[in-house]
Amino acid sequence: MATLIKHFQIGTRYYSGLSRSVKARKYVLTKYFDGEPKKTDFKIVEEELPELKNGEILTEAEYLSVDPYMRAYMIGYKLPTDMIGGQVAKIIESRNEKFPVGKYVAGSFGWRTHTVCNPSEQPKQIFLPLTLLPELGSYPVSLGLGILGMPGNTSYFGLKEICKPKPGETIVITGAAGAVGSHVGQIGKILGCRVVGFAGTDDKCEYLIKELGFDHAYNYRTSNIKAALKEAAPKRVDCYFDNVGGEISTTIMNHMNHYGRIAVCGSISSYNDSILPKVTILQPAIVFKELKVEGFLVNRWVNRWEEGINANLNWLREGKLKYQERIYHGFDNMVEALNGILRGENTGKAIVKVK
Ligand SMILES: NC(=O)c1ccc[n+]([C@@H]2O[C@H](COP(=O)([O-])OP(=O)(O)OC[C@H]3O[C@@H](n4cnc5c(N)ncnc54)[C@H](OP(=O)(O)O)[C@@H]3O)[C@@H](O)[C@H]2O)c1
Numbered sequence: 615m616a617t618l619i620k621h622f623q624i625g626t627r628y629y630s631g632l633s634r635s636v637k638a639r640k641y642v643l644t645k646y647f648d649g650e651p652k653k654t655d656f657k658i659v660e661e662e663l664p665e666l667k668n669g670e671i672l673t674e675a676e677y678l679s680v681d682p683y684m685r686a687y688m689i690g691y692k693l694p695t696d697m698i699g700g701q702v703a704k705i706i707e708s709r710n711e712k713f714p715v716g717k718y719v720a721g722s723f724g725w726r727t728h729t730v731c732n733p734s735e736q737p738k739q740i741f742l743p744l745t746l747l748p749e750l751g752s753y754p755v756s757l758g759l760g761i762l763g764m765p766g767n768t769s770y771f772g773l774k775e776i777c778k779p780k781p782g783e784t785i786v787i788t789g790a791a792g793a794v795g796s797h798v799g800q801i802g803k804i805l806g807c808r809v810v811g812f813a814g815t816d817d818k819c820e821y822l823i824k825e826l827g828f829d830h831a832y833n834y835r836t837s838n839i840k841a842a843l844k845e846a847a848p849k850r851v852d853c854y855f856d857n858v859g860g861e862i863s864t865t866i867m868n869h870m871n872h873y874g875r876i877a878v879c880g881s882i883s884s885y886n887d888s889i890l891p892k893v894t895i896l897q898p899a900i901v902f903k904e905l906k907v908e909g910f911l912v913n914r915w916v917n918r919w920e921e922g923i924n925a926n927l928n929w930l931r932e933g934k935l936k937y938q939e940r941i942y943h944g945f946d947n948m949v950e951a952l953n954g955i956l957r958g959e960n961t962g963k964a965i966v967k968v969k
Contacts, residue, residue: 615708619728632796634661636672639919640726641697641948643688644685649886650956651685652885653936653949656697670733673703676718678725678966680942680951681793685885686705697725697948700742702758717835718747719827720758726947727968743916748927754939760793760963761930768879768912769797772806775915776877776908777853781806781932784847786866789791789836789857789882791818792955798855807853808884810846812839812862812959821961826936834862842871858883864894878909886956893953938962945969 638661645655666672677701688696701723708715712888713733721744723729733744742764746754750762760766772794781786785802789795790811799822802809811822811831819831830846832839839862843851850871856863859881867876884890900907915922929935940960942951945968 618643622859624649627770631751631889636728637661637798638663638726638728640724641855642694643697643876644694645731646689646693647685647886648888650953656949657694658946660742663728663730666707669710669734670730671705671710671713671719671721672707672735673719673729673731674706675701675703675723675727675729675945676949677756677759678700678945678968679764680948680955680964682880682882682885682955683762684952685956686880698722699725700759700764701726701904702747702755702763703729713746718731718755718758720747720835727945729938741913743853743913743919745919745923748923750927753900755929756939756941756963756965756967757930759941759965761797761926761935762904762923764912765793765963766797766926767915767919769795770922770925771799771912771915771918772910773798774851776910777855777875778788779805779853780805782808783852784808784810784849785853785855785857786810786843786847786851787857788812788862788866789880790822790828790831791815791961793858794858794879796822796938796962797935799828800826802853804929804934808847810843810851812837814841816943818961819940823913839865839871843866853877855879856881859893860884860891861893864899867896867905867907868897870905872903874903874905876905876907878907882956896908941962942966956968 621884641656642680644657702720705715705717747758752758787795787798791813794852799809801810801839809828811828816833822828822831832842840874851869852871854876856878860883951966
């Protein structure tokens with residue numbers, strides 16, 4: 615591993631004075647997932663990194679993200695392939711004056727410890743654009759993977775641009791205690807809406823109501839969903855932020871108001887299933903209630919990325935947005951962490967502290 619000796623500036627370039635021959639450790643997927651991801655689906659390999667060219671930076675990962683899309687997307691890659699994923703990393707060597715040594719970036723570098731890249735060349739398939747983290751003061755840089763990163767922007771743009779909630783309307787959220795769901799609910803409250811969440815444990819529901827200000831929250835494993843909706847949304851549902859898919863989504867869509875809006879964000883209830891579940895037909899509700907159902911990928915708003923980050927950062931500073939992190943430890947525990955979110959271990963954002 616590289617040793618940081620000293621930083622010095624030559625002209626407009628910033629060098630860290632690293633001893634060379636930096637090796638990255640990275641996860642390579644060698645077998646497609648079958649059910650829960652397994653450690654044996656991966657090999658951890660070492661990769662020698664090249665010297666920096668003009669414009670490039672070398673980063674060292676501090677926090678790696680585990681997100682549901684990692685379970686869903688790998689089937690689309692030819693094996694063997696480097697594992698995908700976001701990370702917050704420190705710049706430890708730089709030949710790019712806009713990205714000086716010591717600053718932090720968030721980027722889609724994958725499950726790896728060190729990365730050489732040119733920030734002005736964004737990869738074609740981006741899950742999270744490479745961005746320099748704003749000054750966060752006393753907030754941890756790991757927020758660049760949560761409320762100030764991809765999940766934060768998923769919540770901000772998904773709710774505002776697709777659900778378009780108006781004050782006084784009722785929003786229902788599934789996966790409500792996770793990174794996206796807990797954030798969507800808080801934005802809903804900021805916008806003056808009635809917010810109802812469904813999550814997987816009583817403790818999570820208590821957190822949503824007592825800490826985050828949700829009006830109602832129900833344990834979807836133990837509640838009667840129809841009865842819960844009648845109680846929590848007596849004027850029916852105007853906006854549904856769907857993180858899970860499946861039968862609960864059909865039930866919620868049948869309880870919506872005329873011209874209701876549904877943001878289809880994900881369908882985590884089926885990500886580990888090889889045979890996709892069948893659910894009750896949705897079209898009658900969509901037609902008779904004239905619902906607007908729209909799926910989205912957050913990178914639709916890549917050109918407005920900073921707007922979302924700044925809005926969330928302002929709300930955080932104003933005390934209107936709270937967060938929780940479930941921190942796993944160690945680069946070797948990435949698979950355990952990924953399975954953790956698929957099993958519902960997390961409240962808020964799940965991340966891995968590399969060292
Ligand atoms: N479209 C986009 O651009 C975009 C971007 C980011 C995320 N997403 C999607 O948004 C959703 C939430 O992502 P996230 O990052 O916020 O993850 P997350 O909610 O922090 O973590 C996943 C949560 O899903 C819940 N879950 C697991 N299995 C479930 C099941 N069978 N039924 C219902 N809930 C289940 C678990 O909570 P419980 O204890 O409540 O079960 C778990 O904590 C996912 O579907 C993800 O794919 C989409």
